[in-house]
Amino acid sequence: MYAEWGIAVDDNQKLAKERYWLITEGFGSFLTVVSQSKEFKVSLESIYRAYRDVGYQAGLKVGYAYSAQGLGRKETPLYNSKAKRQLSNWIKS
Numbered sequence: 001m002y003a004e005w006g007i008a009v010d011d012n013q014k015l016a017k018e019r020y021w022l023i024t025e026g027f028g029s030f031l032t033v034v035s036q037s038k039e040f041k042v043s044l045e046s047i048y049r050a051y052r053d054v055g056y057q058a059g060l061k062v063g064y065a066y067s068a069q070g071l072g073r074k075e076t077p078l079y080n081s082k083a084k085r086q087l088s089n090w091i092k093s
Helices: 010-036 038-068 083-092
Strands: none
Touching: none
């Protein structure tokens, strides 16, 4: 197959070795460099902040809806009085 392009058996073996290196080490090295880059971290932080803000807004919307129904926070189905403590414990570990 490669003979028509002028690639010899030795070249074919070299290509096979380079392909193996690319798959076993090259992609991992590339992903490590990208994931530690400032640009990646900034964009990931932006996504996290947007996700967090959407969560805040959803929580406010649901909270106002329950409040309009006259329900207290302990009467709402998703209220978790231990959530802050659980988060703190998770961060510490």
